[in-house]
Structures are given as C-alpha cells and as structure tokens.
Amino acid sequence: MSTSALVRGYEVVIGLETHAQLSTQSKIFSGASTAFGAAPNTQACAVDLALPGTLPVMNRAAVDRAIRLGLAVGAKVAPQSIFARKNYFYPDLPKGYQISQYEIPVVQGGSISFLLGEQKKTVRLTRAHLEEDAGKSLHEDYHGQSGIDLNRAGTPLLEIVTEPDMRSAAEAVEYARALHALVVWLGICDGNMQEGSFRCDANVSVRKPGADFGTRREIKNLNSFRFMQQAIDFEVHWQIDRIEDGLAIEQATVLFNPDTGETRAMRSKEDAHDYRYFPDPDLPPLVIAPEWIARVKAAMPELPAAMAGRFQQADGLSAEDAAMMTQSLGFARYYEAARDACMSSEGGRDAAAWPKLVANWLMGELARRLNAEDREIDASPVPAATLAALIRRIGEGVISNNAAKQVFDALWSGESTDVDAVIEAKGLKQMNDSGALEKIVDEVVAANPKSVEEYRAGKDKAFNALVGQVMKASRGKANPAQVNELLKRRLG
Structure with missing residues (x-):
C-alpha cells in the first residue's frame, strides 16, 4: 500500500474508478456504430x-x-461472469437501467505499478467490469430546455476500480497516467480524454493516521490529469476545513468546476442497494474458456514493464530513461528504430554508447518539440531513421551538439529531409583536421599567457576560457573533444 506525507496532520485516502471506452467498431450489445462526432441520435x-x-x-x-x-x-x-441490471432513472438512460456487472466481474484483482519521482508505487485493482454507457444530456442552444443524444447509449465501457491505496493527488494522477498509457498501449482504448474515451471518478476521504477510513466523497467525470490534481487537492482541504470546524462529512457525489477550481455537491451518494441490482434475464452468463484466454495472450504486444526491463538489461538505460522510452508504444517503437539504425552504422562511437545518446535526444529536443506543438510521436515530422542519421553524425564527430540542434530545426520545419545536405548547406561540419587545429591552439596559447599561467596554477576555469577562445577562432567548427585533447597536450 502506498504512503505519502500528511496534509495538515491528516492522511489522504484515494481510490479511483476509471471508465475506459473500448475500441470496438460497434456497441456492446448491438451493431450500432461507436464512431465519435455523428449528428445526435443517428447512431x-x-x-x-x-x-x-x-x-x-x-x-x-x-x-x-x-x-x-x-x-x-x-x-x-x-x-464465468454475470451481467446485471443497475436500476436508476435519468433522462439519458432509455431502458431505465444500465447493463453492468456487479457480483461477478470479468476481471478480478491485479495491480498497476508506476514511478513517482524515483520511487516505485503499486496500486491494487479490485476489479474491472464490462458495462454499457448511457446517453448524453445537452443543455446548450435549446432555449432553456435540454436535449437528449443517445448516440453514446450502449457504447462499451470497461470500468477499472482500485483499492483505496493512493495517498496524494500526485499519486492518483500518476496512477491514472500509467493506466491511460497501458490501455492505449494494449489497443483497447484510444485514450481520448476530450471525447470522453477515458474518464475518472475519484473517491476521496481524509483521516487521522491510524484511524478508520473517513466518509468519502466521489468527484465525477474528471477528463484531464490537471483537473484531477486540482479537484483532489481542493476536496482534501475542503474536507479538513469542515472536520476542523466540527462539522460532519456527508457521503456525496460532487462535480469539479475548472473555472473556479472548486468541487460542489451534485447529489447524495448512492450505495449498491439503492440500485436494486439483479441478474439480467436477457443475457446468459459470460463464459470464457482457457482457449479464448490463450488466443488473446498470444496476440498481445510486449508489455511496457517487460520492455523497460529489456531496455535496462540490453541497452544499459537507467530505470527512469527506460520508463520514458516506454511511455507509449509509439515512443518505444521510435526509440528502437532510431537505436537500431545507429547501432548498425560503422565507425563513430562504441556500440554500447548509442542507446543512451538516442534516448537523450528523444527526451530532449524531440520531446520538447512534440510537447510545444501538442503532437504525438507518430506525427513527428522527423522520422526515426532521419534522427538516427543526425545522431550518427554527432557520434562520428562530423558535427557538434550545438550544430546538430540547428540541423534538427531545419529537419523539423521541413526545410530538408537530408541530414548531410543541411550540414553542407549551413557549413556546420566540424573541423577535424589535426594540423589546422594545432595551429589555432598554438595561436590561442601564445595570445593568452595569463590564462595559461592560471591553468598551470590549478585554476580549471582558465582552461575553459582557452577552449572558448579556440572555438571562437574556429568559428565554432572545431571538434570540442579534439580541442580539449590538443590543449592539454600543449599545456603539459
């Protein structure tokens, strides 16, 4: 179970219920389309x-x-699992009940692990059950009335429920991110939070350390990790304020208003008996034979944790770097393609150095550009093979890291797709001629006797100043590694 720092002397207790819309083309109990964005009530x-x-x-x-x-x-x-009818009235629920699973869900137990900083956390799962979605109430442009769109009615959902193992908003967010990455990785959900494909309900309570669980309030329909953080933090402080004022916490369902940053009660929280669950008479038990499970298992991709372990073992990446490389299946495939292209090249660096260099570029320049333009890695204008060609030129000493960033900018903007053509056109090739470099080093040493004297007296900053003078004299084209080597040799 997770532990975390106390908030104003109280322990925070959080459990999440996540609705992942399954990536099927048709609904869970009918042949109607699940495509997003159709005109109301056409699906x-x-x-x-x-x-x-x-x-x-x-x-x-x-x-x-x-x-x-x-x-x-x-x-x-x-x-064998059972479908039940969850009975309640709401305008967008056409049957007057929702088909779900209650006593015997299809998935039972399990856990999800993730890194919070450098610490590994594990959250236990209670269950994951299949159910249908309801429709949607529309309140805009209806002249004070509400409209009902039943396109979502019957859309297949997998509700994934955790134990109350999380102890901070940050922990809840990282769990949700890990689950989101996993369902997208597995191809069972597109993860589009704006379209409602992945949304979370957070059950939040507070207690004094060692006390029984407090009364929980459920924050509904959080469709952004940022909003989840804000909503839980506000709710925690609201509950603590209320307790310290001598008031009771009442079990309730609440909504988060991102404009005000506050939660507000929507209705008193129902318990299971309020829904009058009973087995659906129209659906027989769902029977899953071992052969069915074996077929699904054989078609699954390598899982993120296994792949991250392989990157640590085979590529020498740290746990943090390996976790970054497996943040999505697209990211992992891009890394592997770029790494393999670098390692297949002759010359340059030792083969063992390429994976870390590739990972640094993915976490640095590439990630920076993707985040700035809100792109997924699959939409990167610089393919893995092109980035590998650029990284190889760094490893081979053809260009410096600073020059490589200029080349990357040109590739990203579509100025060219040829790394060598950009290097040539911009005159970025490093000076690797030992004779020419030795001449510049001799001139810099002769022109800077004070720095030479300070370096020989043990001042390292003086050496850096001399390197800077050499780079300036070569107009940035000197190979820094060669410059360091030649200067040290020249200075004895």
Missing part, C-alpha cells in the same frame, strides 16, 4: 433505444479487450 438503433421486443447480444470484441487488460495487470480472468 442509436432499436436495441440502444430499448424498444419493445429487442434483445441484447454480447460483443465478442469487447470481451477480448477486457481479457487483454486482465492479463496485462496480472488479474484473474473469471471463467
């Missing part, structure tokens, strides 16, 4: 509308995706 068929005489039929692809998550988190995939 709701008779089954979704609960017209008399219609019967639900289980979507096998949704079950495949649930099995995939169960295997990835080390959970038990139930050989």
Whole structure:
C-alpha cells in the first residue's frame, strides 16, 4: 500500500474508478456504430433505444479487450461472469437501467505499478467490469430546455476500480497516467480524454493516521490529469476545513468546476442497494474458456514493464530513461528504430554508447518539440531513421551538439529531409583536421599567457576560457573533444 506525507496532520485516502471506452467498431450489445462526432441520435438503433421486443447480444470484441487488460495487470480472468441490471432513472438512460456487472466481474484483482519521482508505487485493482454507457444530456442552444443524444447509449465501457491505496493527488494522477498509457498501449482504448474515451471518478476521504477510513466523497467525470490534481487537492482541504470546524462529512457525489477550481455537491451518494441490482434475464452468463484466454495472450504486444526491463538489461538505460522510452508504444517503437539504425552504422562511437545518446535526444529536443506543438510521436515530422542519421553524425564527430540542434530545426520545419545536405548547406561540419587545429591552439596559447599561467596554477576555469577562445577562432567548427585533447597536450 502506498504512503505519502500528511496534509495538515491528516492522511489522504484515494481510490479511483476509471471508465475506459473500448475500441470496438460497434456497441456492446448491438451493431450500432461507436464512431465519435455523428449528428445526435443517428447512431442509436432499436436495441440502444430499448424498444419493445429487442434483445441484447454480447460483443465478442469487447470481451477480448477486457481479457487483454486482465492479463496485462496480472488479474484473474473469471471463467464465468454475470451481467446485471443497475436500476436508476435519468433522462439519458432509455431502458431505465444500465447493463453492468456487479457480483461477478470479468476481471478480478491485479495491480498497476508506476514511478513517482524515483520511487516505485503499486496500486491494487479490485476489479474491472464490462458495462454499457448511457446517453448524453445537452443543455446548450435549446432555449432553456435540454436535449437528449443517445448516440453514446450502449457504447462499451470497461470500468477499472482500485483499492483505496493512493495517498496524494500526485499519486492518483500518476496512477491514472500509467493506466491511460497501458490501455492505449494494449489497443483497447484510444485514450481520448476530450471525447470522453477515458474518464475518472475519484473517491476521496481524509483521516487521522491510524484511524478508520473517513466518509468519502466521489468527484465525477474528471477528463484531464490537471483537473484531477486540482479537484483532489481542493476536496482534501475542503474536507479538513469542515472536520476542523466540527462539522460532519456527508457521503456525496460532487462535480469539479475548472473555472473556479472548486468541487460542489451534485447529489447524495448512492450505495449498491439503492440500485436494486439483479441478474439480467436477457443475457446468459459470460463464459470464457482457457482457449479464448490463450488466443488473446498470444496476440498481445510486449508489455511496457517487460520492455523497460529489456531496455535496462540490453541497452544499459537507467530505470527512469527506460520508463520514458516506454511511455507509449509509439515512443518505444521510435526509440528502437532510431537505436537500431545507429547501432548498425560503422565507425563513430562504441556500440554500447548509442542507446543512451538516442534516448537523450528523444527526451530532449524531440520531446520538447512534440510537447510545444501538442503532437504525438507518430506525427513527428522527423522520422526515426532521419534522427538516427543526425545522431550518427554527432557520434562520428562530423558535427557538434550545438550544430546538430540547428540541423534538427531545419529537419523539423521541413526545410530538408537530408541530414548531410543541411550540414553542407549551413557549413556546420566540424573541423577535424589535426594540423589546422594545432595551429589555432598554438595561436590561442601564445595570445593568452595569463590564462595559461592560471591553468598551470590549478585554476580549471582558465582552461575553459582557452577552449572558448579556440572555438571562437574556429568559428565554432572545431571538434570540442579534439580541442580539449590538443590543449592539454600543449599545456603539459
């Protein structure tokens, strides 16, 4: 179980419920499309509308995706699970109940681990169950009235529920990021938070250390990691203020307003018995044979933790660097392609040095540009092979790191797709001629007797000043490593 610093003398207790929309083409119990952005009520068929005489039929692809998550988190995939009716009234719920799983979910247990700073954290999962989404109430442009769009009704969801293991908003956010990265990696959810494909509910309470759990309040529909951080932090301080004022915390469902940064109660929180769960008579038990699980397992990609371990073992990356390289499947594939292209080249650096150099460029210049333009790595205008060609020129001593950044800028902006052409056009090739460099070094040493004297007296800054003079004299084209070597030799 996770531990964290106290907040004003109170321990924070957080559990998350995450709804991941499964990446199926059709809905969980009907053949209607799940495509986003269609005109209201154009993707709701008779089954979704609960017209008399219609019967639900289980979507096998949704079950495949649930099995995939169960295997990835080390959970038990139930050989038999039950669908139930969760009864409640809301205008966008056409049947008057939601088909979900209650007593026997398809995925049971498991855990997700992640790094919080340099510390490894593990959050236990209670369950993950299949269910259908409701429709959506629309309140804009209806002249004071509300409209109902049932396009989302019946969309397949996997609700992933944790134990109350998190002890800070930062921990909850990192768990949510890790889960988000995993479901996208597995291909079971597109992870688009703006479209509602991945949204979290946070159950938050506070207690004095060692006391029983406090009364929790559930913050609904958090569709941004930043909002999650803000909402939990506000809720924690609100609950502590209330307790210290001698007032009770009432169990409730609350909403977060990003404009004010505050949570507000929406309704009193229901308990399970309020929903009157009972097995859905229209759906038989979901039976998953071992052969089905084996087929899903055989088609799964290498998991992030296993791949990160391989990068540490085979490439010599640190745990932090390996975690960065496996932040998404696209990022990992880009890294591997660039690394392999560098390591296949002849000359330059020792083969063992290439992986770290590639990782540094991905975490540095490439990540900076991707973040600035809000791009995924798959949309990078600099392909892995082109970046590898640039990194090879650094390793071979053709260009300096500073010059490489100029080349990268030209590649990113579309000025050229040829690394060597940019180097030639901009005159960025390093001066590697030992004779020419020795002449410049001799001239700098002769022109700077004071710096030479200070260096020989043990002042390292004087040496850096001499290096700077050599680089200036060569107009930045001298190879810094060669300059250091020649200066040290010249100065004895």
